[in-house]
Amino acid sequence: xxxxxxxxxxxxIDWSRAQFALTAIYHWLFVPLTLGLAVIMGIVETCYxxxxxxxxxxxxxxxxxxxxxxxxxxxATGIILEFEFGTNWSNYSWFVGDIFGAPxxxxxxxxxxxxxxxxxxxxFGWKKVSPGFHLASTWLTGLGATISAWWILxxxxxxxxxxxxxxNPDTMxxxxxxxVDVALSPFAVxxxxxxxxxxxxxGALFTVGVSCWYLLKxxxxxxxxxxxxxxSIVGLVASLLTALTGDESAYTVAKxxxxxxxxxxxxxxxxxxxxxxxVAWVSPFGQADYAxxxxxxxxxxxxxxxxxxxxxxxxGYVPGVNDIIKGYxxxxxxKQPSLKEKIARGQTAIKALQQxxxxxxxPKVRQAVADNIQYFGYGYVKNADQxxxxxxxxxxxxxxxxxxxxxxxxxFLVVGHVSWRRNxxxxxxxxxxxxxxxxxxxGYICSESGWxxxxxxxxxxxxxxxxxxxxxxxxxxxxSVILTFFxxxxxxxxxxxxxxxxxxKQIRKGMEAPQA
Numbered sequence: 001x002x003x004x005x006x007x008x009x010x011x012x013i014d015w016s017r018a019q020f021a022l023t024a025i026y027h028w029l030f031v032p033l034t035l036g037l038a039v040i041m042g043i044v045e046t047c048y049x050x051x052x053x054x055x056x057x058x059x060x061x062x063x064x065x066x067x068x069x070x071x072x073x074x075x076a077t078g079i080i081l082e083f084e085f086g087t088n089w090s091n092y093s094w095f096v097g098d099i100f101g102a103p104x105x106x107x108x109x110x111x112x113x114x115x116x117x118x119x120x121x122x123x124f125g126w127k128k129v130s131p132g133f134h135l136a137s138t139w140l141t142g143l144g145a146t147i148s149a150w151w152i153l154x155x156x157x158x159x160x161x162x163x164x165x166x167x168n169p170d171t172m173x174x175x176x177x178x179x180v181d182v183a184l185s186p187f188a189v190x191x192x193x194x195x196x197x198x199x200x201x202x203g204a205l206f207t208v209g210v211s212c213w214y215l216l217k218x219x220x221x222x223x224x225x226x227x228x229x230x231x232s233i234v235g236l237v238a239s240l241l242t243a244l245t246g247d248e249s250a251y252t253v254a255k256x257x258x259x260x261x262x263x264x265x266x267x268x269x270x271x272x273x274x275x276x277x278x279v280a281w282v283s284p285f286g287q288a289d290y291a292x293x294x295x296x297x298x299x300x301x302x303x304x305x306x307x308x309x310x311x312x313x314x315x316g317y318v319p320g321v322n323d324i325i326k327g328y329x330x331x332x333x334x335k336q337p338s339l340k341e342k343i344a345r346g347q348t349a350i351k352a353l354q355q356x357x358x359x360x361x362x363p364k365v366r367q368a369v370a371d372n373i374q375y376f377g378y379g380y381v382k383n384a385d386q387x388x389x390x391x392x393x394x395x396x397x398x399x400x401x402x403x404x405x406x407x408x409x410x411x412f413l414v415v416g417h418v419s420w421r422r423n424x425x426x427x428x429x430x431x432x433x434x435x436x437x438x439x440x441x442x443g444y445i446c447s448e449s450g451w452x453x454x455x456x457x458x459x460x461x462x463x464x465x466x467x468x469x470x471x472x473x474x475x476x477x478x479x480s481v482i483l484t485f486f487x488x489x490x491x492x493x494x495x496x497x498x499x500x501x502x503x504x505k506q507i508r509k510g511m512e513a514p515q516a
Contacts, residue, residue, distance in 0.1 A: 013470050016088040019485045023081045023454075025448060026492040030074030030499070032447055035149060035196060036203015036234075038142025043230050049135045057126075058511045059223055063207070064122060064138070065506055071119065071145075073499045077492060088481065092462050092472035099165050099176045100155055103183065107151035115144035122486050149199075150192050157188035159463050161256045167373045169356045169366065174466075188333060190252045191454075194245040197238050198450065201408055203445045204235030208415060209440040210507055212433035220510050228424060232416035239409040244377075245307065246405070253457075254310035254318070257464060258330075259387065260457035263394040264322045265306060266296050270320035270328075275301030276309060282395045290321040290388065294383035321391070325384045338359040339384055342465075345372040346379030377466045386468070389459045397452040404446035 041063040082104060085093050085186030093100070121129060121137035129137070158164075176182060208231045211224035244505045254261045262270070266282045268290040281300040283289070289296070304314040311318065311331040319328045319336075327338030337345070352368035381387055418424045418432060452498030458464060462472040 004082055009478055010097035012476060012481060013473050015478050015481040015485055016473045017469060019088060019481055019488060020081075020084055020456075022485065022488060022492070023077060023084060024451070026496065027074065027077040027081050028448060028451060029444060029496060030077060031149070032199035032202040032444075033070045033206055034074050035142070035144050036201070036206065037063060037070065038145055038203070038205055039200055039234055040207050040227075040231060041067055042139045042142050043234070044140050044227070048336050049131055055222060055226075059226065060138070061126075062223065062511045063227075066210075066503060068119070068123060069499060069502050071115075073495055075470050076495065080488070082106060082359050088474050089462070090474040091474050092467060094173070095467060095472070096165075096174045096463060099158060099162075099174055101513070102176060103151040103154040103158075107148050107155075111144055111148035111151055115141060115148060118144060124484070125208050146196060149196060153192045153195055154183055154185075155190045156454075157185055157191045158182055159461075160191075160458055161185060161187035161252075162463055162466060163187075167369065167376075169361075169369050171351060172353070172357070187252050187256060190245060190249040192248045194242060194450075197241040197245055198447055200238035201235055201242060202447060204231040204412070205408070205436075205440050205443040207231035208235065208436045212436040213507070214510070215425055216430065216433045216437075223423055223511055225419065228415060228419045232412050232419050235408065236416055239405065239412055242405060243409070246402075250309050251312065257458055259321065259324050260389065260394070260453075261310060262319065263391045263457055264326060264398045264453060266324055266391050266395045267306075267318065267320040268293055268295060270318045270323045270433040272307065272308040272315050272317050272445065273304055274310075274316075274318040276305030277301045280395075282392050284392045284396075289389055289390075290391065291384075293322065319386055324389075338382075339378075339387060340349065342375045342378040343381050344422065345375040345425060346377060347411035348372045348379075349376045350379040372486045374467075375465060377461060377463070377468050377471065380471050381460075386460055389457050394453055394457050397456075401446050401449040401453065404442055404449075408439070408443070408446070411435070 039482050044056060044063055045060035047053075048060055085100075118137040118140040121134065122141050125134050125137060137340055163185045164176060164178035166177050167173075182188075209228050210316050211220075211227045211231070214224040214267075215221040250261070261267075265277055266280065266286075266289075267274070267277075277296075278294040280301075283298045286296075306318055307316040308314045310316060313331065316331045317329075319330070324336070325339045327336060327341065329335050348368060350408050351374035352365050352372065356369060376389075410473075415424075415432065415436065418429060422429075424432075460468045460470070462469050
């Protein structure tokens with residue numbers, strides 16, 4: 001692998017990263033609405049099953065139609081995303097394909113098959129199956145989408161916190177030793193719960209936004225009012241769950257990816273009794289401030305909150321960027337090696353592997369590989385700048401995510417109170433209708449900000465500590481990556497415009513059947 005790196009240009013690495021980021025961002029525009037609307041349409045059809053009223057059947061069909069439009073677009077971008085592992089990241093796929101491929105295979109064989117089977121019954125089985133079976137199909141469609149998300153997030157979580165594997169020097173690959181450890185790692189569980197509950201927020205925001213548009217246009221009153229009631233409860237519960245799971249997610253990050261947490265907080269020099277930053281001025285061009293040890297000005301924080309979030313102890317020790325580079329003793333008393341030590345151990349691992357491949361398979365060489373393989377990726381690192389993620393982007397993206405999350409809690413409290421206790425169809429709530437529509441795109445911005453923190457926060461690693469991006473990329477010409485980048489940009493943008501256009505047409509059309 002070390003020889004291969006000599007032929008890979010910086011342009012290839014940068015454009016491969018850009019292409020994957022482009023595909024992932026567009027894909028995530030479709031996925032959360034699929035997961036969120038699955039809950040809404042399931043509840044609406046449950047109301048029909050319990051009451052047998054025609055209105056609820058028509059409402060279920062309406063929301064299922066919007067779900068179907070979005071579902072089709074999400075499938076297309078997701079398939080392309082998985083293919084890019086083989087085309088643009090072949091070193092990565094070869095190195096860890098035995099592990100990373102397993103959850104993706106299960107997702108495709110089991111979860112996606114389940115989705116596609118029951119979604120057909122949901123759309124075409126109204127007159128062909130019993131109401132109970134149809135209701136089950138609707139919920140199973142949503143469950144299939146959620147299970148699909150589970151396995152994809154398991155794969156992503158393993159990249160962030162590799163566990164349940166061992167390195168085989170004979171094949172030069174990581175191989176799975178415990179499927180349970182991979183599938184049920186703490187990082188996977190926290191990532192799944194946080195991601196899925198945040199997707200429910202987007203589904204609720206979308207439902208309230210569409211319903212409020214109807215109220216602004218003085219039409220579909222019953223559909224709008226009843227949908228807002230349901231979505232306000234889903235949104236409030238989801239917002240509170242997202243806050244709780246976000247806290248657990250941050251705790252997991254603090255234990256497994258301390259550099260990411262330090263970047264999120266722009267914490268250059270850590271210590272005990274750390275405050276959680278609420279407001280600070282972190283310059284968009286202030287990446288080098290950590291080296292100069294210039295703490296962000298105008299910093300206002302919540303006393304002891306960061307220590308508690310990271311260690312569950314108000315006086316716990318939280319390392320900053322410089323502490324991680326220099327080496328530190330963590331909250332549990334375990335000494336963490338410095339970057340210099342990690343680089344040395346990574347280089348030892350590379351050298352031992354070269355000796356092994358050259359024919360020296362002595363116990364000494366085998367032990368050198370086993371003892372240092374966890375720092376293999378550091379053997380390709382030259383300086384500290386390469387292992388510090390972009391601090392300004394992570395700092396601001398995290399605050400956008402949290403700030404909007406708090407706003408959504410307040411919004412669902414207000415819209416829930418008005419819809420359940422007042423007459424929300426009254427024109428005096430026009431300001432609330434407009435607010436609801438504006439919050440729909442903000443929901444996507446909040447969700448994408450979370451993914452920016454998750455992925456840019458772990459840079460430069462494709463696999464935490466084991467494989468940096470420049471060692472994972474395929475040896476292909478940058479011109480071909482640039483060409484496909486712009487092809488995908490045009491394709492995905494067209495797909496997004498088409499979806500939005502179809503969604504708007506369907507929304508303007510409203511419920512086809514008469515309300516009864």
